[in-house]
Amino acid sequence: MDKIKCDCGHVNPEGTVLCEACGKPIEGNQHIDGNDHKKLLNMRYEGSARRSKTYTNSIVDKIWSFFSSVKVGVWLIVIALIASALGTIYPQAQYIPPEAISRDPAVYYEATYGLTGKIYYQLGFHELYSSWWYMILLALIGVSLVICSLDRYIPLRRALKKQKPKRHETFIKRQRFFSETDDVTKEEIKRVKENLKQQRYQISEENGHVLAEKGRFSRWGPYVNHIGLIIILIAALLRQTPLLFLDEYVWVREGEQTVIPGTDGEYYIENKKFILETYSEEDGEIYKKALEKQEEMVPKNFQTNAVIYKKKGEAVVGAEPELEVVKETEIRMNEPAKIGNGFTLYQAGYQLNEFHTMSFKVHRTDDKNQEALATFTVNMNDPESIYEFDDGLKVKIDQYYPEYELDNGEPRSVSKFPRNPAFVFLIYPPNETKPEVSFVGIGKNIDPTNENEYKLGIVDFDMRNVSGLTVRKDYTLPVFIVGALIFMIGVIQGMYWQHRRIWIHPKGKGVLLAAHTNKNWHALKQNIEKALANTSLNIVEDQQELDNDVSKQGGES
Amino acid sequence: MNLLQFSNGMLYASFILYLVATAFFGATIKRKKGAQKGLSEKIAVTLTIIGFLAQLTYFGTRWAASGHAPVSNMFEFVTAFGMAMVLAFIILYFMYRLTALGLFALPVALTVTGYASMFPSDVAPLVPSLQSHWLTIHVITVALSIGILSISFIAGLIYLVKFVDQSSRSKQTTWLELVLFTIFVFIGFIVVSVTFNAIGYEAKFQYIDGTKEVTTVYEMPPLVKPHEGEALTPEAMKAWFQAPSWMLGKDAGRKFNTLIWSFMAGGLIYLIVRLAGRKRVGALLQPMLKKVNLDLVDEISYRAVAIGFPLFTLGGLIFAAIWAQIAWDRFWGWDPKEVWALITWFFYAAFLHLRLSRGWHGEKSAWLSIIGFAIIMFNLVGVNLLLAGLHSYA
Numbered sequence: 001m002d003k004i005k006c007d008c009g010h011v012n013p014e015g016t017v018l019c020e021a022c023g024k025p026i027e028g029n030q031h032i033d034g035n036d037h038k039k040l041l042n043m044r045y046e047g048s049a050r051r052s053k054t055y056t057n058s059i060v061d062k063i064w065s066f067f068s069s070v071k072v073g074v075w076l077i078v079i080a081l082i083a084s085a086l087g088t089i090y091p092q093a094q095y096i097p098p099e100a101i102s103r104d105p106a107v108y109y110e111a112t113y114g115l116t117g118k119i120y121y122q123l124g125f126h127e128l129y130s131s132w133w134y135m136i137l138l139a140l141i142g143v144s145l146v147i148c149s150l151d152r153y154i155p156l157r158r159a160l161k162k163q164k165p166k167r168h169e170t171f172i173k174r175q176r177f178f179s180e181t182d183d184v185t186k187e188e189i190k191r192v193k194e195n196l197k198q199q200r201y202q203i204s205e206e207n208g209h210v211l212a213e214k215g216r217f218s219r220w221g222p223y224v225n226h227i228g229l230i231i232i233l234i235a236a237l238l239r240q241t242p243l244l245f246l247d248e249y250v251w252v253r254e255g256e257q258t259v260i261p262g263t264d265g266e267y268y269i270e271n272k273k274f275i276l277e278t279y280s281e282e283d284g285e286i287y288k289k290a291l292e293k294q295e296e297m298v299p300k301n302f303q304t305n306a307v308i309y310k311k312k313g314e315a316v317v318g319a320e321p322e323l324e325v326v327k328e329t330e331i332r333m334n335e336p337a338k339i340g341n342g343f344t345l346y347q348a349g350y351q352l353n354e355f356h357t358m359s360f361k362v363h364r365t366d367d368k369n370q371e372a373l374a375t376f377t378v379n380m381n382d383p384e385s386i387y388e389f390d391d392g393l394k395v396k397i398d399q400y401y402p403e404y405e406l407d408n409g410e411p412r413s414v415s416k417f418p419r420n421p422a423f424v425f426l427i428y429p430p431n432e433t434k435p436e437v438s439f440v441g442i443g444k445n446i447d448p449t450n451e452n453e454y455k456l457g458i459v460d461f462d463m464r465n466v467s468g469l470t471v472r473k474d475y476t477l478p479v480f481i482v483g484a485l486i487f488m489i490g491v492i493q494g495m496y497w498q499h500r501r502i503w504i505h506p507k508g509k510g511v512l513l514a515a516h517t518n519k520n521w522h523a524l525k526q527n528i529e530k531a532l533a534n535t536s537l538n539i540v541e542d543q544q545e546l547d548n549d550v551s552k553q554g555g556e557s
Numbered sequence: 558m559n560l561l562q563f564s565n566g567m568l569y570a571s572f573i574l575y576l577v578a579t580a581f582f583g584a585t586i587k588r589k590k591g592a593q594k595g596l597s598e599k600i601a602v603t604l605t606i607i608g609f610l611a612q613l614t615y616f617g618t619r620w621a622a623s624g625h626a627p628v629s630n631m632f633e634f635v636t637a638f639g640m641a642m643v644l645a646f647i648i649l650y651f652m653y654r655l656t657a658l659g660l661f662a663l664p665v666a667l668t669v670t671g672y673a674s675m676f677p678s679d680v681a682p683l684v685p686s687l688q689s690h691w692l693t694i695h696v697i698t699v700a701l702s703i704g705i706l707s708i709s710f711i712a713g714l715i716y717l718v719k720f721v722d723q724s725s726r727s728k729q730t731t732w733l734e735l736v737l738f739t740i741f742v743f744i745g746f747i748v749v750s751v752t753f754n755a756i757g758y759e760a761k762f763q764y765i766d767g768t769k770e771v772t773t774v775y776e777m778p779p780l781v782k783p784h785e786g787e788a789l790t791p792e793a794m795k796a797w798f799q800a801p802s803w804m805l806g807k808d809a810g811r812k813f814n815t816l817i818w819s820f821m822a823g824g825l826i827y828l829i830v831r832l833a834g835r836k837r838v839g840a841l842l843q844p845m846l847k848k849v850n851l852d853l854v855d856e857i858s859y860r861a862v863a864i865g866f867p868l869f870t871l872g873g874l875i876f877a878a879i880w881a882q883i884a885w886d887r888f889w890g891w892d893p894k895e896v897w898a899l900i901t902w903f904f905y906a907a908f909l910h911l912r913l914s915r916g917w918h919g920e921k922s923a924w925l926s927i928i929g930f931a932i933i934m935f936n937l938v939g940v941n942l943l944l945a946g947l948h949s950y951a
Contacts, residue, residue: 034915044913070914074907081903088893088940095892099769112802129891279682286561286622290681302685333685334884346886470886480888484875491867519863522653522856544852 010162013155015054018047020162023171040543041174043516046163048155052147068151073144080137087128090120142233145226153223160219165204165211165503167514172505175514177524177540182510188535189504189511195531196502210504219518221494228487235479246343246473253354253381254464257309260343262471267339268309268323274350274465277301302347304331304467308339331469342473349468355380355418359460360440362393362427365452375459380418392430395456399424404441417466427454500524502531515540561680564618567611568636572670574608575643575663582659586845598656602647605659609647612640623680628696629687635673635937637697641704642666645861649708653857657849662711668740671747691880698872703933705865706905712858713926719849720920723840733839736927738827745823746815753777760793762786764810773811777818783810812941855919858926859912866905873898897936904929 004012010021017033018025018041025035025047032053033042041047052068055061066072090113091097093105101111105126109117124131172178193203193210201212239245248262252271260267278297279287291298309323329337336346357379361372374389380402387395401413404422411422422441429436439446440456447455498520505512517524521542528540581601616637619627627633646662649655683692714736721729753776760775764786773783775793782788782796800810827838834841877898878888889895908925911917917925 042915070910074910077903077907077910081900081907084896084900084903087891088896091893092891094890283682284624286624286680287682290677290679293677293679298682299684300682334689336883336886344886348886472886477882477888480878484878488867488871488875491870495863495867520856520860522853522860542852 008164008166008168010164013049013158015049015051016047017042017049018159018171019168020046020048020159021164022166022168023047023163024168025170025174035174039174040176041171043175043518045152045156046159048159050151050155052151064147064151067144067147070148073141073148076137076141076144080134080141083128083134083137086125090117090126092129093126138233138236142230145230149223149226153220156219160216163211164209165206166209167211167503167505169505169507169512172503172512172514175503175516176521176542176544177513177515177528178543179513179538179540180507180510181513181536181538182508184509184511184535184537188537191535192504192531192537195533196527199527199530201500201502201527208506210502212502212504213500215497215499218493218497219499221490221492221497223490224493225487225490228483228485228490231483231486232480235476235483238479239474239476244475246471248471249348250469250471251349251351251466252304252306252469253356253466255356260339260345260471262473263341263343265321266311266341267326267343268311268321269345269469270307270309271467272305272307272328274467275301275303275305276350276352276465277303302333302350304347304469305329306331306337306345306467308337308345310340331467336472342475344472344474346470346472347467348470351417351419351466351468353419353463354466355421356462356464358421358458358462360395360456361459362389362395362454362456365447365455370455370457372459373454378423380421393454394428396426396428396435397423398426398437401441425456427452427456429454498523500527502528511537513537513540560618560622564615564622565678567618568615568670568674571608571612571615572667574604574611575667575670578602578604578608579660579663579667582656582663583845585656586660586848601656601659602650605643605663606647609640609643612636612643616640619680625683625687626693626697628700629683629692630676630681631941632673632676632678634696634700635676636670637700638703638937639666639670639673641700641702642669642707643704644701645705645708645865646711648705649857649861652860653853655849655853655857657715657846657854658708658711658857660845661715662708665707665711665740668743668747672743675747675750686884689880689884691876691883695872695876695880698868698876702865702868702872703937705861706869706933707861707930709858709861709865709926710930712854712861713923713930715846715849716851716854716858716923717920717927718839718842719846719854720851720923721839723837723843730837730839732924734837737838737842738823741827741830742819742823745821745826746819748826749777749818749822750815758793759790761789762810763789773808775811775814777815779814780817781810781814783808786810851919855922858923859918862905862908862926862929866909869905870902874902893940894936897932897940901929901932901936904932 002014004014004016004026006012006019006022006024006026008019008022008024010019012020012026015029015032016026017029017035023041025041030036033044033047035041035047050068051061052065056065090109096103096105096108100108102108105121109121109126111117113120120126128134189210193212196212197203199214201214204211204213246262248260250258250261250269252258252269254271254274257268257270259265260269277300279291279300281288281291283300305328307328308326310326312322312324326340327337329339331337331345331347333347336344338344357377359375359377361370361375363370363373373391374387374393374395376387376389376395378384378397383397383400385397389395399411401411401422402416402418402420403414404420405412405414420442422439422444425438425440426435427438428434436452436454437448438452438454438456439448440458442458445456498517500515500517500523502513502515502524505514513528515524515528525540525542532539578601581597581604584597585595585601616627619633628637642662643666646658646666650658717729717733717736721727721733723730758776758778760779761772762775762779762783763770763772764783765771772789773786778794779788779796780798782799784800784802786796786799788796800813830838830841877895881890881895882888908922908929911925912922
């Protein structure tokens with residue numbers, strides 16, 4: 001380690017560009033911050049010794065330098081930006097609409113978008129945001145955040161702690177804001193100091209050299225917000241573990257009670273009622289015009305009135321669990337219900353008018369009055385296979401199609417939900433072993449042989465609604481919240497405050513005046529103008545304006 | 558007169574006031590260097606503030622009349638965006654006292670507000686997913702933040718109009734013309750919409766949206782019909798071609814048709830200006846900015862991002878995530894609008910990091926502020942037109 005001793009006596013670490021104490025440029029290191037061909041000094045990191053710029057030989061050094069570069073960081077952000085945009089060209093797999101030709105991604109993209117869709121699918125862009133390379137990209141940004149911050153924060157903090165009010169003349173002259181006044185009285189200096197104090201500057205002095213400083217804490221803003229971002233990335237990582245994150249979905253029919261998935265049989269839910277409200281004229285004259293334009297009804301409320309139960313004591317295998325009511329609750333969109341143990345239920349979907357029960361009667365085909373010989377009720381979710389009657393008549397359910405559809409002449413069920421039930425019944429007349437076949441559904445009653453002696457008819461039915469609820473447990477939320485909060489604190493700290501410094505450097509009878517801020521030069525100039533009012537001190541010149549042509553060439557990262 | 562009519566009247570009044578204020582801002586450019594703050598400047602600023610107060614009254618009374626914050630559809634949101642832009646201008650004006658900012662910010666805010674009024678302005682009741690206080694909090698913060706970020710664009714535009722050498726054609730002059738042309742397209746959109754609305758033009762089409770058969774009403778002659786659409790109004794003009802199948806948003810065909818009309822009308826107005834002035838529009842504007850200090854404009858452009866970025870993070874990402882968690886059980890769902898909010902955030906994050914490097918001040922930074930605004934506008938206009946998602950409610 002080659003420490004560098006400055007003329008002022010301060011010992012600087014290797015790689016220092018500007019002496020931490022007096023700011024004098026250290027010979028041989030000026031190329032690091034690009035000061036060598038510039039009038040103005042690069043003050044971004046106070047000319048402190050950053051590891052990435054000092055040690056560049058070993059592989060570790062090279063990796064460190066790579067990730068600590070702002071240029072690399074910006075490239076990573078730009079790549080993430082472009083990648084994110086690519087994922088919005090076509091919908092992600094999860095957003096394939098239910099009415100699509102096929103919900104199978106392998107079919108959907110090519111069928112809907114042709115060749116480009118096929119390529120999109122084959123490149124895996126349909127699940128881009130969970131792809132391994134997108135994850136790696138985010139991880140690299142995370143690494144860059146950590147290394148960038150460490151590389152700069154530590155030396156910067158050191159430099160700002162070691163800074164002295166007395167600065168080297170070169171440092172003063174090579175600041176962006178600078179002025180020189182030949183003749184200044186002590187009273188005037190005193191007045192300037194007073195004025196600066198009034199503007200809430202902290203004043204420190206050393207042999208007549210004055211440093212007025214405010215808002216230093218804003219320099220830490222970037223590092224604070226980077227910590228917030230890292231916490232958010234860690235939270236995203238934690239979310240991948242089932243221990244902390246659970247996502248389930250449950251359908252509950254009105255009047256039914258079912259175990260809540262994901263709770264290990266701990267919690268049960270009973271759906272008392274599902275309510276769908278739509279807007280009508282009564283909701284106010286003001287909505288009339290908008291509602292008239294809508295062809296469909298505009299929903300007003302999705303609500304499930306539910307009772308939540310918790311299992312009591314230890315479960316006995318095979319026995320019905322004993323339940324106690326936890327709470328009665330109304331779950332609405334935007335008003336999820338917390339049920340305890342970290343579980344939350346969200347109103348996520350619904351199914352209206354599902355058939356619950358259907359009642360049939362059996363009568364003779366030739367009976368004009370269709371007098372019932374027997375009646376029976378079928379529970380759509382749990383139909384019995386055979387219904388027997390006193391006189392020996394039997395009705396057997398041969399086929400049950402909960403959601404009936406004729407597919408190329410073949411009957412089939414679209415789903416297992418009884419939305420359009422249809423049955424193939426076998427009717428065994430008393431003392432007969434050969435059944436008659438009957439097909440009965442909504443608006444359909446078919447006798448394939450046309451020789452049936454008995455006929456079935458629907459007498460009654462009962463419909464109910466089904467609520468779709470998401471079950472969530474997410475212990476990572478507090479981590480995200482903490483990360484977001486820290487990020488906001490850091491970004492506000494860094495953006496809404498500025499680190500302003502004004503140096504007064506006595507020289508002969510007069511003084512040199514210099515000032516620096518990390519942003520908002522306009523306000524700094526106003527501060528100075530106010531402080532120098534009614535004194536003979538010259539207002540600072542913006543040397544960058546004069547330096548404009550030089551600063552346009554070449555960059556630094 | 559009921560409250561809603563009064564509210565609409567106030568919006569109209571604010572529009573007129575901004576228009577007059579723009580004229581007065583125009584008059585300030587003739588003021589000689591070193592002269593006292595001119596009368597025209599005072600009038601311009603006062604009119605802008607009165608206009609803003611009128612628009613604020615529109616906002617408040619519409620809120621009172623409808624029972625919810627007027628940020629629930631495209632008309633309301635884009636109007637709020639225009640209003641936020643004026644507010645951001647007023648704030649930055651009092652920080653930097655740059656009248657040229659008003660000369661550019663007000664016309665852009667006027668265009669945005671005009672664009673908003675092309676959407677249906679009926680007060681609509683809130684569907685269940687929107688019934689949340691987070692609607693108010695999230696959308697208003699987003700509107701404020703993009704209003705401020707837009708001022709970065711305005712300052713960037715001023716920088717380029719002044720900076721780009723107009724004596725000969727170059728890559729810069731071409732790109733700058735393109736940016737200015739885009740503003741003409743928006744104006745073109747407003748002009749054709751108002752014209753065909755006045756005539757009461759109508760053409761109906763039937764087409765298949767997914768598996769549903771829907772009808773759509775064109776209020777402009779159909780140059781392009783919906784994909785595999787069938788004309789229901791034989792007296793209307795026959796469409797030249799049909800929209801490609803990959804345009805997914807609601808009523809994509811109609812919107813695409815409107816876009817073509819806007820380009821045609823905007824192009825025509827642009828041509829007239831160009832021919833009348835015998836110069837590039839950038840060159841026509843340049844003399845107005847003689848007195849403008851480039852370093853100051855550059856700083857305003859950066860400052861606007863410095864103020865707007867934290868606000869955008871809060872409104873566009875954090876508040877959005879909280880609401881999404883409550884309404885849709887997940888705080889982040891990779892919905893196109895969400896992704897484009899993230900892209901906006903990435904972009905301005907990159908912008909702020911580039912400002913750390915010396916070479917990225919001035920011209921480059923000005924170009925970046927224009928790209929940033931383009932991304933915001935894409936999220937506002939493009940995502941609804943081209944991409945389907947949870948937010949494409951208009």
